[in-house]
Amino acid sequence: xxxxxxxxxxxxxxxxxxxxxxxxxxxxxxxxxxxxxxxxxxxxxxxxxxxxxxxxxxxxxxxxxxxxxxxxxxxxxxxxxxxxxxxxxxxxxxxxxxxxxxxxxxxxxxxxxxxxxxxxxxxxxxxxxxxxxxxxxxxxxxxxxxxxxxxxxxxxxxxxxxxxxxxxxxxxxxxxxxxxxxxxxxxxxxxxxxxxxxxxxxxxxxxxxxxxxxxxxxxxxxxxxxxxxxxxxxxxxxxxxxxxxxxxxxxxxxxxxxxxxxxxxxxxxxxxxxxxxxxxxxxxxxxxxxxxxxxxxxxxxxxxxxxxxxxxxxxxxxxxxxxxxxxxxxxxxxxxxxxxxxxxxxxxxxxxxxxxxxxxxxxxxxxxxxxxxxxxxxxxxxxxxxxxxxxxxxxxxxxxxxxxxxxxxxxxxxxxxxxxxxxxxxxxxxxxxxxxxxxxxxxxxxxxxxxxxxxxxxxxxxxxxxxxxxxxxxxxxxxxxxxxxxxxxxxxxxxxxxxxxxxxxxxxxxxxxxxxxxxxxxxxxxxxxxxxxxxxxxxxxxxxxxxxxxxxxxxxxxxxxxxxxxxxxxxxxxxxxxxxxxxxxxxxxxxxxxxxxxxxxxxxxxxxxxxxxxxxxxxxxxxxxxxxxxxxxxxxxxxxxxxxxxxxxxxxxxxxxxxxxxxxxxxxxxxxxxxxxxxxxxxxxxxxxxxxxxxxxxxxxxxxxxxxxxxxxxxxxxxxxxxxxxxxxxxxxxxxxxxxxxxxxxxxxxxxxxxxxxxxxxxxxxxxxxxxxxxxxxxxxxxxxxxxxxxxxxxxxxxxxxxxxxxxxxxxxxxxxxxxxxxxxxxxxxxxxxxxxxxxxxxxxxxxxxxxxxxxxxxxxxxxxxxxxxxxxxxxxxxxxxxxxxxxxxxxxxxxxxxxxxxxxxxxxx
DNA sequence: CTCTCCCGCCACCCG
DNA sequence: CGGGTGGCGGGAGAG
Numbered sequence: 010x011x012x013x014x015x016x017x018x019x020x021x022x023x024x025x026x027x028x029x030x031x032x033x034x035x036x037x038x039x040x041x042x043x044x045x046x047x048x049x050x051x052x053x054x055x056x057x058x059x060x061x062x063x064x065x066x067x068x069x070x071x072x073x074x075x076x077x078x079x080x081x082x083x084x085x086x087x088x089x090x091x092x093x094x095x096x097x098x099x100x101x102x103x104x105x106x107x108x109x110x111x112x113x114x115x116x117x118x119x120x121x122x123x124x125x126x127x128x129x130x131x132x133x134x135x136x137x138x139x140x141x142x143x144x145x146x147x148x149x150x151x152x153x154x155x156x157x158x159x160x161x162x163x164x165x166x167x168x169x170x171x172x173x174x175x176x177x178x179x180x181x182x183x184x185x186x187x188x189x190x191x192x193x194x195x196x197x198x199x200x201x202x203x204x205x206x207x208x209x210x211x212x213x214x215x216x217x218x219x220x221x222x223x224x225x226x227x228x229x230x231x232x233x234x235x236x237x238x239x240x241x242x243x244x245x246x247x248x249x250x251x252x253x254x255x256x257x258x259x260x261x262x263x264x265x266x267x268x269x270x271x272x273x274x275x276x277x278x279x280x281x282x283x284x285x286x287x288x289x290x291x292x293x294x295x296x297x298x299x300x301x302x303x304x305x306x307x308x309x310x311x312x313x314x315x316x317x318x319x320x321x322x323x324x325x326x327x328x329x330x331x332x333x334x335x336x337x338x339x340x341x342x343x344x345x346x347x348x349x350x351x352x353x354x355x356x357x358x359x360x361x362x363x364x365x366x367x368x369x370x371x372x373x374x375x376x377x378x379x380x381x382x383x384x385x386x387x388x389x390x391x392x393x394x395x396x397x398x399x400x401x402x403x404x405x406x407x408x409x410x411x412x413x414x415x416x417x418x419x420x421x422x423x424x425x426x427x428x429x430x431x432x433x434x435x436x437x438x439x440x441x442x443x444x445x446x447x448x449x450x451x452x453x454x455x456x457x458x459x460x461x462x463x464x465x466x467x468x469x470x471x472x473x474x475x476x477x478x479x480x481x482x483x484x485x486x487x488x489x490x491x492x493x494x495x496x497x498x499x500x501x502x503x504x505x506x507x508x509x510x511x512x513x514x515x516x517x518x519x520x521x522x523x524x525x526x527x528x529x530x531x532x533x534x535x536x537x538x539x540x541x542x543x544x545x546x547x548x549x550x551x552x553x554x555x556x557x558x559x560x561x562x563x564x565x566x567x568x569x570x571x572x573x574x575x576x577x578x579x580x581x582x583x584x585x586x587x588x589x590x591x592x593x594x595x596x597x598x599x600x601x602x603x604x605x606x607x608x609x610x611x612x613x614x615x616x617x618x619x620x621x622x623x624x625x626x627x628x629x630x631x632x633x634x635x636x637x638x639x640x641x642x643x644x645x646x647x648x649x650x651x652x653x654x655x656x657x658x659x660x661x662x663x664x665x666x667x668x669x670x671x672x673x674x675x676x677x678x679x680x681x682x683x684x685x686x687x688x689x690x691x692x693x694x695x696x697x698x699x700x701x702x703x704x705x706x707x708x709x710x711x712x713x714x715x716x717x718x719x720x721x722x723x724x725x726x727x728x729x730x731x732x733x734x735x736x737x738x739x740x741x742x743x744x745x746x747x748x749x750x751x752x753x754x755x756x757x758x759x760x761x762x763x764x765x766x767x768x769x770x771x772x773x774x775x776x777x778x779x780x781x782x783x784x785x786x787x788x789x790x791x792x793x794x795x796x797x798x799x800x801x802x803x804x805x806x807x808x809x810x811x812x813x814x815x816x817x818x819x820x821x822x823x824x825x826x827x828x829x830x831x832x833x834x835x836x837x838x839x840x841x842x843x844x845x846x847x848x849x850x851x852x853x854x855x856x857x858x859x860x861x862x863x864x865x866x867x868x869x870x871x872x873x874x875x876x877x878x879x880x881x882x883x884x885x886x887x888x889x890x891x892x893x894x895x896x897x898x899x900x901x902x903x904x905x906x907x908x909x910x911x912x913x914x915x916x917x918x919x
Numbered sequence: 920c921t922c923t924c925c926c927g928c929c930a931c932c933c934g
Numbered sequence: 935c936g937g938g939t940g941g942c943g944g945g946a947g948a949g
Contacts, residue, residue, distance in 0.1 A: 151947050196940055338942060344924055
């Protein structure tokens with residue numbers, strides 16, 4: 010077998026049997042428009058799906074060797090792949106073109122490859138099944154290539170709420186290279202993002218990243234435009250019509266017909282936002298379509314828009330004729346847009362059931378009702394809940410929802426769905442949804458938030474991200490974009506996760522069951538699934554540093570199997586849930602949430618940088634950053650970190666949604682209000698912790714990994730540390746068990762931290778890696794906050810820890826410091842609640858009051874970033890995200906030292 | 920089957 | 935005019 014395989018391979022790469030990769034890649038890249046550094050490429054290697062000689066790979070990427078190079082080799086070569094694979098090989102052998110094509114694919118599938126190959130290797134699993142799994146993995150599944158996933162990765166690279174001061178520019182080429190895709194794909198993403206003013210075009214291949222600061226504002230504008238356009242009416246009419254028809258069964262014919270006369274009106278639409286004229290360009294269609302699509306949601310009472318209706322409206326807008334082919338094309342575009350919006354956690358996929366079957370639809374889960382009062386929000390939310398949970402909505406529901414939700418409730422989506430959509434995790438089985446006890450909370454919290462926000466708005470306005478933040482007109486594409494966040498530097502790499510890649514199974518396992526609360530669990534799971542990135546984090550156990558500018562979420566879960574009931578179902582939780590969540594006392598929590606929200610968030614409305622994230626349901630971005638330190642300073646980041654270095658940003662991830670819940674939880678939890686906005690993550694952590702505790706009894710010890718994170722601005726002062734898993738072993742995720750997830754977390758209220766630096770000492774140090782399945786035993790890390798008394802924090806400990814010391818203040822490690830400092834500092838000063846203000850870093854908003862003041866600490870955001878970045882790169886291959894790997898990483902890997910971001914130099918190579 | 924939506928050709932237009 | 939953009943729709947994976 011092997012021999013044959015090899016032969017085939019050879020055939021495939023006839024040019025030069027093994028070593029060619031680089032070259033070919035380069036070629037391919039060119040075709041693709043991607044720039045590839047050949048030299049770099051080589052190292053990265055495994056990219057291709059196709060079986061490659063491991064030996065080669067090894068050569069190229071020694072780093073990985075440790076991981077499990079051998080296996081890979083074996084697998085690839087040895088494994089038969091599958092018939093299909095073999096067939097492909099044969100075919101390719103026969104046709105050079107095909108061959109090339111295949112190779113390209115491989116090259117460009119960083120993601121895929123990453124996951125698969127790396128993961129596998131990293132994981133080290135040795136399961137017998139592996140072959141099968143591998144096989145599957147290897148295959149580039151479509152999902153892996155999906156625009157949504159790509160978008161997440163894209164988003165992960167930038168902070169959701171960049172600091173105002175900084176500017177982040179996006180080089181399409183660079184991004185394309187780093188993400189391993191053709192530039193064409195990036196256009197799709199960017200165009201949609203541009204429609205929401207998350208980015209704006211600066212120049213030829215350059216886009217400026219604005220982040221979500223102005224998102225709300227933009228949405229508000231779109232909503233207004235939509236109202237002006239009468240989209241609501243159109244939608245209603247179409248929907249109703251269809252519904253009615255459906256009911257009566259009459260409808261079928263009608264479907265086609267459609268459009269109301271007014272539709273045309275809509276059409277004109279010159280870009281709503283389009284500020285600048287930008288618009289005029291013809292092209293903007295995708296942009297315009299995206300805006301219109303969003304408008305449909307915003308004006309919709311139900312917040313659910315079926316694709317057919319959307320397509321009809323959009324088509325009409327532009328054209329009166331409904332041509333089937335056009336319709337079809339439109340739908341395709343809508344899917345493209347929807348993928349991006351889903352990645353932004355603004356919508357989620359749902360289905361509206363019809364008699365015939367279901368209709369694909371999307372539900373808005375982003376911020377809603379900017380203007381309306383909120384009174385009813387809660388009620389609405391409650392009413393909506395049920396729906397939220399389900400992916401499928403019946404007409405009835407829709408109708409009911411309409412009533413209920415006039416304002417648009419926040420629909421929280423179970424992360425699960427998204428996630429799996431993206432990630433593939435699983436089927437969207439309902440089960441996931443269950444996650445939710447949190448659901449209830451979340452909703453409640455959301456509602457609360459919402460109300461508060463409203464109330465707050467005034468103040469918030471000040472902060473109001475939108476207004477404030479983006480002075481530049483958010484709308485105006487040309488407007489200068491605001492800040493840039495540290496994050497950017499950090500770049501989260503989604504990739505990172507690669508390392509960790511956990512099996513979905515694992516993730517799933519934890520999620521609900523583990524006791525994480527759903528939120529946590531979900532988030533993790535979803536995140537993981539979604540992003541991959543998460544997985545890594547979790548898996549790795551390596552310590553991560555989270556520095557989200559915005560958000561951080563982390564997750565931690567200890568999941569072990571601990572059965573935590575609660576997590577399991579959100580719904581349950583609602584009630585009471587014993588679950589941890591319950592502990593949090595949901596209700597109370599909710600209140601807290603509200604409070605929390607009030608605090609900071611409100612102001613911002615939009616997103617104060619950090620805050621928002623947490624809150625944001627949708628918005629909340631998470632970013633995980635791996636500390637670069639890992640490499641260098643182990644202190645801070647434990648060694649483990651290194652591996653993980655990858656930072657991931659979760660923020661955008663769909664699962665963000667979790668955040669809200671989390672927040673709520675947190676808020677309660679900490680008395681203060683930890684909850685920093687951003688902190689959705691924290692909350693999670695917290696939650697996590699609890700679960701852990703429960704599970705283990707002692708929470709502390711249990712944790713495995715961790716991340717740390719600092720809340721950016723001190724949000725609320727929560728700081729969370731998750732022990733990364735300490736160990737280097739980290740990489741390996743336990744294969745099956747999820748345990749990997751268990752993450753110990755420490756959460757420190759910022760207040761507690763206050764001025765003190767936090768020191769974390771891992772007791773454990775030895776990171777022993779927790780057994781995969783098991784909970785880690787790590788001792789609990791010790792976290793000390795000097796000065797603090799006991800804080801409520803948790804500690805967790807496992808190993809990896811980052812030493813706070815260093816991090817804390819010590820300048821010594823810049824890297825460390827940076828982050829830490831960030832974290833801490835903010836914390837210190839702020840009153841817990843008060844804080845909202847984000848840490849300096851986060852804040853970014855110009856306007857916002859909050860901004861961080863604190864930053865005194867050494868770590869400047871930038872510095873931090875860098876650090877992170879470095880880390881990120883440095884990461885040994887462990888994590889390497891695929892992506893990174895692909896290109897950048899290659900570079901980076903080498904030097905652990907050198908890495909820097911992606912520069913993907915063009916030519917570096919050679 | 921239907922739903923999704925990847926992929927990349929190729930036109931358009933900017934610089 | 936080259937190259938950046940991105941419309942567009944074939945075709946295929948996934949369910």
